[in-house]
Amino acid sequence: MSFLDYLREAVIGKLAGLSDEDARRPKVASGTSLLWLVRHLTVVELNWFEWAYQGIGEEPRESDEVPLDGATVAEEIAAYRDAIARANKVAAAVGADLDRPGARSLRPGGEAPSMRWVLVHMIEETGRHAGHADIIREQLDGAVGR
Template identity: 60%
Template structure:
């Protein structure tokens, strides 16, 4: 992130500032995760669907693919693994369809995040293991899932920063 002479990011570029939270563990973890989700979504703002779908690296990663991927990851960890949802996990490597729009994918991501937040709110003990795991390990606790989702979303928010800068030069959070 570029900074001004005073060391803070320019608000004129639409930067999202890190949240201030001095709450309990659940509140702090959710506040950080929500901030990162919005940082990813903000990177799609003002772009055409074609631009947001444009791969910015040889692997084919695009801003819309990141949003679609994070939607699936939210559903997989919170709904399928922790809450024990029916069916199979979502395909978190699925490509963006030609007819999928940024508006639809962002709405789906927000809906998945809301479902995840409801699961977190309903859990009385963050240390309770979930129903199953997406890995070859025992089911993780909700605390681990929240921490993992902060890490996963932050990593992809960094990718989104780079992709957006490559598209139109926009920098910041």
Template identity: 55%
Template sequence: MTDTRPHRDTGPPGIDDEERPTLLAFLNYLREAVIAKAQGLADQQARTPGVPSGTSLLGLVKHLTAAEHHWFVRSFEGADTAPLDLGMELTDEDAAEDLITAYREAVARSNAIVEACDDLSRPCARAAGTAAEVRSLRWVLVHMIEETARHAGHADILREQADGAVGR
């Protein structure tokens, strides 16, 4: 059964504090918006592409999980892990609950990495991205806000197409 009731948008965080908590509050708000859009649907609805490119709600969650790993774990922290596929293609094994759990775990690890860093100007341990430039943690946070916000907007549209639900 799907939840077609409008969801109340809680609005952006009211925090206006130091830089790190403000950036994390906005990023966490957007992360939760994506999760809220992916929850409450039948698995098939959440994995059905809503546009010709093949983008689905669960595909967005899978992509954002890989992006969290790529930027915070591999690039900033420098962990010696294999790169994850940043694509949105789903396999038969990709269940909604598992993908959302993996995303929440990636977010928790990313947040721990950010909280452990005492200087947002600290450069990433390794270059990443097409420019192969070393970025700062500040840049990574702002980039992930942009990336997650863009996909949260996609998720809004995909969810409305799936079952008519609107709002956060």
């Protein structure tokens, strides 16, 4: 969990010192902003750990359900930290049996993933988006590094 937690904090760190307006400002052609990345990762955490692995809820969440208009850095980071704590609790409850399959998959027709798979996927997903966050932050104000 420590490497995943490191990546999570790297993403959160990219929002340090930014205004809400700057955090909502897209700096790439896709329209992705730092605040959208945090919202997306919040949803991904909840979808894989709770919806897919534990089987909680009827439908997976969508990261674009609620517009970012009016969203604040503080609120989005708090929601992300809450999702992280919930995900870590799910992972800790599994104990050493990382190969036990979860309840269902987010991938149509896919097998329910093991906790090992979920953790590896979340490292990949969070690491990829941490790189996106690096680029967006550098474009916003020139800040580089973790």
